[in-house]
Amino acid sequence: MQLKKSLLALLFGGLGIGITEFVMMGLLEEIAYDLTIDIPTAGHLIAAYAVGVVIGAPLLVVIAGKYPPKRILIGLMLLFTLFNAFTAFAPSYASLLISRVLAGLPHGAFFGVGSVVASRLSQPGKEAQAISIMFAGLTIANLIGVPLGTYIGHHFMWRYSFAIVVLVGLVTLLALKYWMPNLPAKQAASVKTQLRFFKRREAWLIVGMIAIGTGGLFSWYSYISPLMTKVAGFSESSMTYILMLAGLGMFFGNLLGGRLADLVSPAKASIMLLTAMVVALVVLHYVAVYPIPALAMTFVLGGTSFALGAPIQMLMINTAKGSEMLAASVSQASFNIGNALGAFLGGLPIAMGYGYASPEWVGAAMAAGGALFALAFIVRQRRNAGLAVVRETTTASKQPVKEVLSVDEPEPVC
Known part of the structure; x- marks a missing residue:
C-alpha cells in the first residue's frame, strides 16, 4: 500500500500521543523525586491521563462533529500540544495532575476522527491498512520514542521528555496543515x-x-x-x-x-x-x-x-x-x-x-x-x-x- 503524506501526518499524531501516554511509566521515580512525593502518588498521573481519554473521546467528537475533518484534527492536535507544554512546565503535583487530565482529552478524539479520515483516504478494500498506518505512530513511540524519552528523563530532566512531545505535536500540526486534504464534512x-x-x-x-x-x-x-x-x-x-x-x-x-x-x-x-x-x-x-x-x-x-x-x-x-x-x-x-x-x-x-x-x-x-x-x-x-x-x-x-x-x-x- 502506497504511503500517502496525509496518512503520514496521522502517523506523526499517533507518535506524539504514544510517547506522552507511555513515557510517564518510565519517569515516575524522577517525577516523585522532583516534586517530593512518593511513587504511588506519582502513579496517579498515569490514571489521570486515562481519565482524560475516557472523558474527552466522546465529548470532543460530539462538540466538533459538524466541522470538516482537517479542521477538527488541527484543533485537537493544538490542544494536545498546549496541554503537554503545560505538563513540561507544571510547577507542582496538583498542576501536573490537572495537565495530565487535559493532555488526555484529545487522545481518543484524534484517533476517532483520524480513523474515519484514514478510511476515507484509503483505496477500496484497504481501509484497515490505512488505519494501521496511523496506529504505527503508537508502535514507533514504543519502539523509539518512549525509550528515548525515558533515557532523557533518567540522565537529564523529565521535563525534557515532554518537550519532545511538544516538538512532535508542532511537527504534526505542520503536516496536517500542508499534507491533509480538505475533506468535506459529512452531514452531522x-x-x-x-x-x-x-x-x-x-x-x-x-x-x-x-x-x-x-x-x-x-x-x-x-x-x-x-x-x-x-x-x-x-x-x-x-x-x-x-x-x-x-x-x-x-x-x-x-x-x-x-x-x-x-x-x-x-x-x-x-x-x-x-x-x-x-x-x-x-x-x-x-x-x-x-x-x-x-x-x-x-x-x-x-x-x-x-x-x-x-x-x-x-x-x-x-x-x-x-x-x-x-x-x-x-x-x-x-x-x-x-x-x-x-x-x-x-x-x-x-x-x-x-x-x-x-x-x-x-x-x-x-x-x-x-x-x-x-x-x-x-x-x-x-x-x-x-x-x-x-x-x-x-x-x-x-x-x-x-x-x-x-x-x-x-x-x-x-
Whole structure:
C-alpha cells in the first residue's frame, strides 16, 4: 500500500500521543523525586491521563462533529500540544495532575476522527491498512520514542521528555496543515441521533470486547519489568532493550492486523488475534524462567496485542453508520478502560503471593473474555442478517402474486 503524506501526518499524531501516554511509566521515580512525593502518588498521573481519554473521546467528537475533518484534527492536535507544554512546565503535583487530565482529552478524539479520515483516504478494500498506518505512530513511540524519552528523563530532566512531545505535536500540526486534504464534512447528525448507536447491543459487545480483551495486554505489559528481571533473570539495565523488542513486535503486529482485517473481516480478525493472545500469554507463563523463550514471547505478545488496533477501529466504524467518529473515539476510551482493568486485576495475584508470572493467567482470561464478546457480536450480526433476508423474502413472495394477477389474469370487466 502506497504511503500517502496525509496518512503520514496521522502517523506523526499517533507518535506524539504514544510517547506522552507511555513515557510517564518510565519517569515516575524522577517525577516523585522532583516534586517530593512518593511513587504511588506519582502513579496517579498515569490514571489521570486515562481519565482524560475516557472523558474527552466522546465529548470532543460530539462538540466538533459538524466541522470538516482537517479542521477538527488541527484543533485537537493544538490542544494536545498546549496541554503537554503545560505538563513540561507544571510547577507542582496538583498542576501536573490537572495537565495530565487535559493532555488526555484529545487522545481518543484524534484517533476517532483520524480513523474515519484514514478510511476515507484509503483505496477500496484497504481501509484497515490505512488505519494501521496511523496506529504505527503508537508502535514507533514504543519502539523509539518512549525509550528515548525515558533515557532523557533518567540522565537529564523529565521535563525534557515532554518537550519532545511538544516538538512532535508542532511537527504534526505542520503536516496536517500542508499534507491533509480538505475533506468535506459529512452531514452531522444531531447528538441525540448519534447517541442512538449506543442503544444497540452490538455497540456494547464491541465496547466489552475492547475493555475486557485488551486488558490482557496490560495485565502483561504493566508488570513486564519484574517479570523479565526477577523471573527471566535479566538485569534492570536490559529493560530498555526489552521494551524496544516489545515495541518492534507492536510495529509489525499493527501492520499485520490491518492486512488481516481487510482480508477476513474486522470481527473475525479480532477473534483470531484475541485467541492468539490467550495462547501467547499461557505460553509465556510457562517459559518465563528461560531468557531466550521469554524474549521471543515478548516480541510475539507485542505483535498480537497491537494487531488488534486497526480491526477494532474498523469494526466500530462499520457498525456505527452515521456516528462513525463518535464510535471510533469511544473505542479508544474503552482501550484505556482495559488499561486500568488489566493493570489492577493483573496486580492482584502478585499481591496474593503467586509470583510475577501470575498476571499472565489474568491476561489470558481477559483476552478469552474479549474473544467471547467478539464471537457474540458475530453471532448477533449473522442472526440479524438472517432476519433481514427472511423479511425481504417474505415481502418479495407477496409482490409477484399481485403482478401475476394484474397481468396474466386481469379482473373481468362487468
